[in-house]
Amino acid sequence: MLLSDLLPHTLREAPAEAEVPSHRLMIRAGLIRRHAAGIYSWLPIGLRVLRKAERIVREEMERIGAVELLMPCVQPAELWHESGRWQKYGPELLRMTDRREREFCFGPTHEEIITDLIRNVVSSHRQLPLTLFQIQTKFRDEVRPRFGIMRAREFLMKDAYSFHLDEDTLAETYTRMREAYERILERIGLDYRVVEADNGAIGGNSSHEFHVLADAGEDTIVYAPQGQYAANLELARAQAPEGERPAPGAELEHVPTPNARTIPEVAKLLKIPAERCVKTLIVQGSEAAAVALVLRGDHELNHIKAARLAEVASPLVLLDAEAVEALGGLKFGSIGPVGLEMPVIADRDAAILSDFCCGANKPGEHYIGVNWDRDVDEPAVADLRLAREGDTSPDGQGTLAFARGIEVGHVFELGTRYSEAMGAVAQDDHGAERPLSMGCYGFGVSRVVAAAIEQSHDKRGIIWPAAIAPFDILVVPVGHGRSADMLGAAERLHDELEQAGFEVVLDDRALRPGVMFKDAELLGIPHRLVLSERSLEQGMVEYRARTAESNEDIPRERIADFLRERMHPPE
């Protein structure tokens, strides 16, 4: 193809709002164009990339026997009332009213629609299990749309749903879907992690997220480089401490700690390591007005874990200074479990301490030599803390490292949450009507394009993974504005390579060589061929891979074979 036909629109500068590399580069390379916050057009070159990602996703869905359908963008509120999500979903749901005053939303996801479909179409176990998918435009009215395509409001998503009457086939489909996602990410050529995810809000059993590793990722991934374990930081289990709690060795002692309120200040003042101090956080209880959570001084509370405790209100509410003071005059900076009149839950690493230090529930005073059981009632014990880099992996294999990730996929075992609410049942093989078990499986098709750029770029531009590059080869004729011969030679090279099965684009814009080379690097097409008067005379073509720093001269007649070897090296 001719580059001039593809609405090329490269820019030297990115807009100020573009904070991350993929956003900057997608705008600068002219792949997308913004119309409103989080709402973009895909220009022709960008759309080629999107379609390649889409094709890979579709092929891998079909490979595992998922069948494609197409559901509507505009969804009637009635169905969302049935599932109970019309209220729950909140302002991320873009709502609208039609000319007859009926309420609709622009679908951010399709559980309601697919369940409406299936309850009308499926009635027997003979039709199950069943996995359906679509690749379709979605809308989420993000509170802060940003990062371009990565957190756009309108986006392209593959969403799949599976239906079952038994847990075995659900587990099997879940596993096959996980494997399909791994193949998709491997085919695109991305470094990713599958992590355990939170599905508390949705209910059901398993839930995994697929994260492409990149500095711009909004999530922190905890993983063991030498092992299998990986989880979202919000969910990462901490390893239980080993051994027994030592017997008390010190007397309980009351010490003044004026002006020392934080753990580092107290530890420094008292010359006690933070690991031997505890911090006490007061949160709203599910039944009690307040619950105390006790952690080791050097550990941080994991809010998700805390909110899952039966005693604690969900979502988690940390009481503020005023509310804490109302509980018998407590003040931040001197709270501790000794004599506290409320349920106390200690993290496992705090519960195993003896002779520790804690606030004395009076401003400017702490205790040292505190021991559970002797000085304070034995607390309830739970995993409450955030995992840390260097922790032993919870499965014992290696130590944990952190990385930033971009979530591109999410698989859930939904169970019967929607089918029970909406009456999607089928007869099992004994003739009994039972609600269907469901799985749901999302993959961000537009987002994975941005994620690929985050993972693969340099300061000059995009470096496309071969599988989603808009073209394999860019042909750049130098000085063709001055010579018709040059354009003719470039066209012949282009046509010949196209006939050999490559996807080729010819930069026919007759710009200065420097501009064309800069655009070539910005656009990131994997293989570049330059024709110049010198090379033509010598019967050569200048080749450079996007990742290389210098040119290679390749004989003109060998170029197709050379490129084939480069793209598909013999194993």
Added chain:
Amino acid sequence: MLLSDLLPHTLREAPAEAEVPSHRLMIRAGLIRRHAAGIYSWLPIGLRVLRKAERIVREEMERIGAVELLMPCVQPAELWHESGRWQKYGPELLRMTDRREREFCFGPTHEEIITDLIRNVVSSHRQLPLTLFQIQTKFRDEVRPRFGIMRAREFLMKDAYSFHLDEDTLAETYTRMREAYERILERIGLDYRVVEADNGAIGGNSSHEFHVLADAGEDTIVYAPQGQYAANLELARAQAPEGERPAPGAELEHVPTPNARTIPEVAKLLKIPAERCVKTLIVQGSEAAAVALVLRGDHELNHIKAARLAEVASPLVLLDAEAVEALGGLKFGSIGPVGLEMPVIADRDAAILSDFCCGANKPGEHYIGVNWDRDVDEPAVADLRLAREGDTSPDGQGTLAFARGIEVGHVFELGTRYSEAMGAVAQDDHGAERPLSMGCYGFGVSRVVAAAIEQSHDKRGIIWPAAIAPFDILVVPVGHGRSADMLGAAERLHDELEQAGFEVVLDDRALRPGVMFKDAELLGIPHRLVLSERSLEQGMVEYRARTAESNEDIPRERIADFLRERMHPPE
């Protein structure tokens, strides 16, 4: 593929709301499923058809050099304010407000978005001409969504836009687009007409509609079967009457016509043919309060033509009985041009009459022997009437026939309407900035599927044109519930035909033969192969084309060759 994997869902009855064959058959065959008025899911078999239509449209767009992009569904109101359409578009535009109280709409069309894009990306004549297209989901909040996919609210459309600095390339692109549409409809195998269309509301020059002929069509198409002429009835020109007006031959005479108000009643009472009577309609003027339109008694007013007259208000307003009475006591049933104190415009066929009959502007009275000039001032003359079947074609080639049509495509020369309103300009080759000329070209991808069914079905079901059939071949094993051999034989046949390059679906549902045969006819797959115990024993397969009334026994080993010949007969 196995039919059981495709979510088959055939019904004996269609819902009562389904008024037209395509709607009934698409529901009964399980191609679509309704979620709300005018909002449907495409089930897997239906989606295969939709994708085939989409592919044909895409290929023909690419063949004429149009380049694909993808614009958003959700469009900011600001752009529609710029074009002036936010107010004008009316309740068909589905409007919404996001969480920050900004207004948006679900795009029914993309002139604003593409113009926003192009004004930012195109600046020079060197980037022109340019034709871009997308295949994308649109929404129009129809006042009366009906006919299933044919007049759905959410639908799939191909919309293309071209940009030019000169009229020559616009005309050229317009012609190429027309030809592309003709190729699309020919490839799908539809009987269609390209008709002159009204583009008054949009402005610009040429405008043509593409209508698939079908009884359920909502438009009346006027065309000359022996000639080239075709137009929407609303726009069809009437041929000017030949010859001169005869000289007056009768005296003006006042006749009582009690109880005769309509033309047929008056004509019968007075024994005068309706062709020698005139009817007088009173409409709102653009400046005058009222204007009289005079037509021959057997002719009907064309509202579009009338509204285009400078003297007449647009849109056309026919005055009601009360308003007419206020004009000096006029009453419906006795109005005529003689002595009428308002501008009078006569259709050409009324203006050429002499010695005619008309109302006397008094209830129960008419004039006969009326002559223009002698008894009434010469009227203004215009083409005011609807064309009629049997009229001479306005180009003189043959006579006009009527047909019902489903509009599946529309091409417009938009001119500079959007580019001027929104500031889309480019430098011409003299360095002067000029507004871009635009063309826009819509094609209803989902609608053409329904139109194909309207044109190709029988009482038993759909008869797919080969190009968009969901499969080429349906294999039906009879009695495979009783015999594993039978299913094995059917699977071998299926696999073999798939490997030979056919698209094959195997009905593996183990239903009674009668049910499978009925479904086969309903689903309309062009070629059906039945395996029965008898045919297996004899080494034969029973073949039947969807359009045939009886089976042919084909030797099993010849079946692939036989099907190849049937599908691609030697020329």
